[in-house]
Amino acid sequence: MKSWKITTLFALVAVMMGSACTKRFDEINKNPYDFDEDELKADYRLMGEPLSQAQLNLLIYNDPPTAQLQQNLNADVFSGYMMAPTPFEGNINNTNYGLLYYWNNRPWEVTYNNVMKTCDFAQMKSKDTFTDFYAWAQIIKVEAMHRLSDIYGPIIYTKYGIMNDEMGIDYDSQQQAYYAFFKDLEQGIDTLTAYINRKAPQRIQAFDLVYKGDYTQWVKFANTLRLRLAIRISGVDPQKAKAEGEAALNHPLGLLQSSPDDNFAVNIAPVTHPLNIMCYTWADLRMSAPMESILTGYKDPRLSHYFVPTDDNVHVYHGIRNGIKISAKEEYSGFSSLVRFDNKILFMTTAEAWFLKAEAALYGWKGAGTAAANYAAGVAASFKQYNISNVNNYLNNAVDKPNPYIDPQNADNNIPAGDKHLSTITIKWNEGDSPERKLERIITQKWIAMFPEGQEAWSEFRRTGYPRLFPVVINNSNGTIPTEKFIRRLPMPQRETSTNPQAVARAVATLKGPDTGGTPLWWDLR
Template identity: 75%
Template sequence: MKRRNVITIFALLVIVLTSACTKRFADINKNPYDFDEDELTADYRLLGEPLSQALLNLLIYNDPPTAQLQQNLNADIFSGYMMSPTPFEGNINNTNYGLLYYWNNKPWLIAYSNVMKNCDFTQMKSKDSYSDFYAWAQIIKVEAMHRVSDIYGPIIYTKYGKLNDEMGIDYDDQKTAYYAFFDDLREAIDTLTRYVNNNSLSKFTAFDLVYRGDYRQWVKFANTLRLRLAIRISGIDKPKAKAEGEAALKHPFGLLMEPEDNFAVNITPVTHPLNIMCYTWADLRMSAPMESILTGYEDPRLSSYFLPTEAGTYIYHGIRNGIKISAKEEYSGFSSLTRLSSNILFMTAAEAWFLKAEAALLGWENAGIPKEDYERGIRSSFKQYNLPNIGSYLVNSTSKPNPYVDPQNQDNNVKPGDPNLSTITIAWDESDTPERKLERIITQKWIAMFPEGQEAWSEFRRTGYPKLFPVVINNSNNTISTNKFIRRLPMPQIEEITNPKALERARKMLNGPDTGGTPLWWDIR
């Protein structure tokens, strides 16, 4: 092959990979001018660049309109973190359960076109000789696809790429997908642990936008992700949850323990897409539950998360979900998010400590003591935001979430005594019931995970905590219960066109109709 042709093909391939285009990587594999082993080992770009792109598209980094539909106008809102002042589609939209199918395709499309496909390509190329890249792809794939499963339920995972011309590509029910996630994480952890123990030099440093190729850090993240998923299924599948959770807790490399361990994708020099949504478009503001909880606790993290309103230096206001909004100007003066750095945060060390606290409540080995884990979680979150004064916060046994007052419309208020207004305090109380201890853990976990709305929404559905305020207007046509809140998104309608027979079978895997009111497999509350 002429060198000039090699350079041309290489350039074309890099363009394809970095743009994360929708053409299937299987087509690239059929290219008769594919790279040979010498070219592959020169800089590992063929293996590493697709995984860089996969990381960048866990939340699409360079397309704010798509990111808004991928997560913000679903999980970020449903989690109680944020609310939009914009009355999209005549104020019939996701924020009040008037679900829009053309919005709700995006989480699926981005995950498969920009993440799953890239991971699959690297795994095809690395399986025989580059097990570290293969393991890295496994971890990224699980991080992306458990989020997709936690949105819809059934997903295409173990049968990905196995097309049957008559029947389409089959889905896994959520239990099967979760078991596959655990298998992939276990294999990846074992592989990268061997690399660390052998003092192997990392090959993917140039492509790793999180830990700069540190194999040990990726094992710690994978352990924490394994524990997250184990806790997620602890209500529905206790033996499996305990086995997987204890395996994560017993691993010698441990979990994410300090803010320096946080799993955050560096998208520099691009700004965080939430900055565009909040400041350029004014489509994003603080939520009512955030106002209630953070002001009620006099939480020092308040000013790290949000800005005061136009009404005054120390006045913070959030918007309640599902309210009547006639025009953006009604609520656009409410609290904006603080400007976020160019790091998209997906998991914190604080979350790991709260996972341990819940595991300790469940009696899992190596989980520690609930009170100590709980307080370490708060300390880690404060440290993340360089907040030194934590002593008085930890012993605060009187402060509770505030009632919510909407200065624009009193019909949106949440008054004292409302069952949706939490009475949980901050200080650990060993005499509390297990359920009240769980509420305390999850409420602080919810605060600490901000602004990662996908995980916050999942944990709210699983536990019912923190207590959120139901929508005032419910435009679901009785498919979603106001008091039970939205449980999932319906299966993406793009599959009606591209994979209809398999989609029909997938819908039968649900515990009810394919609506936003049907709970997922692990959602048993």
């Protein structure tokens, strides 16, 4: 319980104990835990506290077992960032496409119970009167719900809380959801921009766990999020993507570009980062094979800022390939651990903003600048985030490429030189390259820079096919996920198929195929 709540309760009890006036019997005997709504509105707690909780649960901050199932044992692994040395469920689990329904309910449960519900409550209480809180809720809600849609596809968004008689609560197709995201972002941006322009009081400071109440920073984040979603749909809906992307690029307050302080990272202090628990307390998390291949191949100075060397050698880094045979945890637990993270959970970096601009420039969007300059700025922003110098030497490296992968425990897992899954992309920008090779270069560096945010990295890999990752060795999907196509989504959660079956059936009909991990999402053309 926060200190202001304790202080308020003690104050109320003191008033009760100090009064002997029987005429005030009803007031004295009022439950001190029942705060009057007007009292809560007076210092904005009625709207602000729910939105604090929404931020904290974008990735559930205080429940590592749930966080492990919410993101780590799906997106963090599917993105090529991390791998578990643990043979969960007899080595038939998500890491080798043996999808476990009781794991795959968790992203849905956390997002609706801990984020969507609280944002909806805050919007209901703030509408018309506290429009800045309403706008803030819109932005937080889009950040949470686009992540959920990028896991499953159809979601309950515009019809949230609306029961359609016996037909259940209807879903939006992913296209409908994305169009609603853009609408909410536009409204939220416009509202907060108006507050800034008229120098109105900025009232969210006590509840803002990212930017300490700075409305300008929230507008910059929302603009960048709008650009992210525009780029996401650029292949499937280029006209809508261009309109939304250019609106973000040309907004007067701009994107997240100035410094690492612009990064969208939720402060969960004093709670430790859930990845620390997974990696060090449970030993359930290690470096991935693609991370080893790419970072060691490029001699990337970010390597030691992301991972620690193996237990056996202070100068060697080893990652685990996805979907391999693991008989016991001890086989691979000595491979490279992740570094220990601070008390902030990172969801968007300034480097990502530059790489989004770089891709927008490839498409000729107004306000994007040049791809080459944005690419260099993205790498520089990532280096700055870790206080690394010599970025120019790195950017001028036209020789180094990702290394072949050698598993010292089992040669069957190797990716040798010349393998089709091993990228030949170098670091130095080449204006003469084809648009596709330029895209691979941008996304590869973007993937490196976004670490450890596996949800966004998995989405970008599915959308673009980059960076080149290694397919699973063992595929336990019973043919529903083609090995060379990689996993494209999670099936609809069983709790929904059990409690909302007719609506789920209608939602599944909007997909490009059956409700399996092998069916691509709307924006996924690869």
